[in-house]
Each structure stands twice: as C-alpha cells, then as structure tokens.
Amino acid sequence: MDEGHDETTAAAASDLIAPTPRTTLRRLAGRGSYDRAVVHAILDEALVCHVAFAREGQPFVVPMIYARDGDALYLHGSTGNRTLRALAAGAEACLTVTLIDGLVLARSAFHHSVNYRSVVLYGTGTEVTDEAEREQAIRALIEHVARGRWDDIRRPSGQEMLRTLVVRLPINEASAKLRSGPPLDDEDDYALPIWAGVVPLRLTAGAAEKDSRVAAGIDAPAYVARYSRPAPKP
C-alpha cells in the first residue's frame, strides 16, 4: 500500500524472482519480497487483479479474474475486450493483486496503516492460440475461482471458445509487498489513553444461493458449501 510511513515485514527469501528496474522497490523496501513462493501464494489466494495498460499517455485499469499456472498468468474474456486486445497486441502491462488483511489503527493519525499482501507484475502479454493451452487456461481460471468446479460443469463448446480471447503473461518480473502486525506509534504516543490495534479483514463467503432452476436433490458441492480463499489443498 502506498499510504504508509511505518515498519516492515517480509518473508524469508528462497527461490527469488530476479529484481529488475521496474520491480526494485524504492520506498518501504523492507516490506518487499521477491520470493517466488510468496508471490505465487498471493496470486493464488486473491480472486481479482487490476490490469493496467496505456495508450497515448492515457492509462486504463480494469478488474479481471485471472489464474496462475506455474510461472504463467492467464487472463480471458470476450474477443471484443479492449484490455485483452491491447495486451494481445503487445502493450506493456502492469498487473496488481491486493489482499487486505486488516486495518491498523494507531494512536496517531499519521501511523494509521493497512495490513496487506500485494503483488505487482510487469510484462507484455501473448495471445494464446494453441487450443490445448487455451482449454487448460480456461480450466485454470475456473479452478482459480472455485477449486473442483471444472469437473462438474459443461465444458466450453467450439463456438464459445471462438468468442474467447486468452492472454498469457509470464510471471518473471514481479514483486510482493507485505505489511502485518500491530501499529507502530511514536514512543511518546504510547502513553495516550487511546485504543489501538488491528481490525482483521477477510473476504468471506456467505451461505450459497442456489439458482431457482436447480432440480431438488442437487446439493451444493463441498467447494461451494465450505467456500474459502485460499482454496483447501487438493
């Protein structure tokens, strides 16, 4: 998050994604991580990314469902989708994923912050044209949203695939940024009689709403009845 001024957390590094000028963190660098496992875990837990591209100096940013498969990230949508068409045509992209973990309520206005885990990914996309990879990408997108769903549903028809554009971005220029833990106030402020702490936040599922045209006796599968992010491991 770019709102803050305070302290840092970062995961231990192991398999690193090599930093580049675009991904080298300039501010709050101690919050950063190039650990591939950390980047992948954030990408796997979040549901939606925000994808930006620019045309003649004008930026555009839209929310999109995505899926990770190994070191590739897939986007899909209508063949008329402006963002996907720009990416398929080779536009420079910046893709950001943000998980909000909590509000950090400090004693001072200045040290208020947010606990979060985010990933920023730079690169250029490629339209996926191989039919096997296209179907694999659609499968990954469905499974990203609800793991287990792919085996239950009607697969895309040839006509539907013709109307679908799939774009792949390599996950080879990316970094994570993380904050966790309590507020960090100025030492003098700890004496103030002010409640301080963290309000944890999480995207949670409510009770599933069955479509009215589902036949009686067809119950919600486990991945619906006990939906959570990240999805339980298979």
Place this chain on the structure above:
Amino acid sequence: MDEGHDETTAAAASDLIAPTPRTTLRRLAGRGSYDRAVVHAILDEALVCHVAFAREGQPFVVPMIYARDGDALYLHGSTGNRTLRALAAGAEACLTVTLIDGLVLARSAFHHSVNYRSVVLYGTGTEVTDEAEREQAIRALIEHVARGRWDDIRRPSGQEMLRTLVVRLPINEASAKLRSGPPLDDEDDYALPIWAGVVPLRLTAGAAEKDSRVAAGIDAPAYVARYSRPAPKP
C-alpha cells in the same frame, strides 16, 4: 469485470455524471451506470482503489487508500511516493474501485461470472496545498477507513503534515459497472444435473486485536467492535 459475456443490472438514473468518450461503456453497456449516487455509494463502501498512471508508455498501478468528500476524491501518502508525485504533476490518472459481491457459478464454464460493483474514474490530480483542505482530506481518509476514529486520535503534527502529500481528483468523469443476481445459462443447459447459483462474498471483520501496549480498561470503540463496510450512517 471484464471476464463476462452475460446479462445486466443497472440502477435507475437520477443525478447523472455526464458520460465522456473515456467513460462511455463499450461492452456490456447495460451493466453501466452514470448515476452519481451509485458511483458515490461504491466509492464510500470500498476501502482501497487501484490508481494507474503511465510514463513513456509504461503503465503503473498501485493500491491506495482514498476518501471521497463531496465530488472530490483524495489520496495521500509520503512526499516521496512516485504515484502521488506523478498525479500532483498532472499525469493522466485512471482510478478503479472494485467490490466483489459473489461468485456466479453457472452450469457451463462459459457463463461463469462474478457479481461486483465497480467504479472507474478518469482525470488529472492536483496537489492540495491549502492547510485547511489538507487536514480535512486527512480527516476524510481516516474516517473513510473507520468512521468515528478521527475524534479519538492524535491529530497530525506540523512535521507530519510536511511529510505528507495530498492529491485531489475531481469525480466528474466516472462511471459504475454492476452485475448482480443468479447465473444466466443457455436454455439447453438448465436441464443438466449441475448445481448452480451464487456464493456471496463480503469483506468482513474479525475480532479486533488490541495492541499489547494499550492500558487495561481502554476498550475497543463501537466502530472497531462492530466494524462493517459500508460504515453505519452517523
């Protein structure tokens, strides 16, 4: 969301934000709304926006806390913050806010979707230099995160304000996009014995975690103990 191909919802129009070439929805236009009250309600409920700007064809998009005050949207951060500096210098901005309301699980892969409410805002920012407006903006930012918090905390010092950059964006070129309701499958697919429906999703607060240095007897205020978004009306 730019993932979908299916049906639409939109709020009734009343006080409209005039569409411009940038905000005129090209696809799924029936999901769009230029209703000022709809745009404001989404901005007030969401916590974080994604702000994009471009430099020499390279887009950048970062998550940021923001606040709405009337027809202005405020961002703040360190005076060293790259995004804020670009916006203060007049870079074209695109700012997107996305609320995820649910997963739409259809009988076919193709008609899977997401229920959401989003706002896209275009414009150029201005650095706020008037001290009264700067403090009002910081107040709005704190209150956006936790309504009621401002009255409880230590206000920013002069030194802290010197280290803070505040940028204002007008909310006069914006549109909302919304999807709600059940999946909409191809007629033939309704006969398939597949569970379909919506998994509602919501950013929810867990039990507040009091900082270990808060004195005994200082209890969490109501806006912490019963935190919700949107905040209850005052």
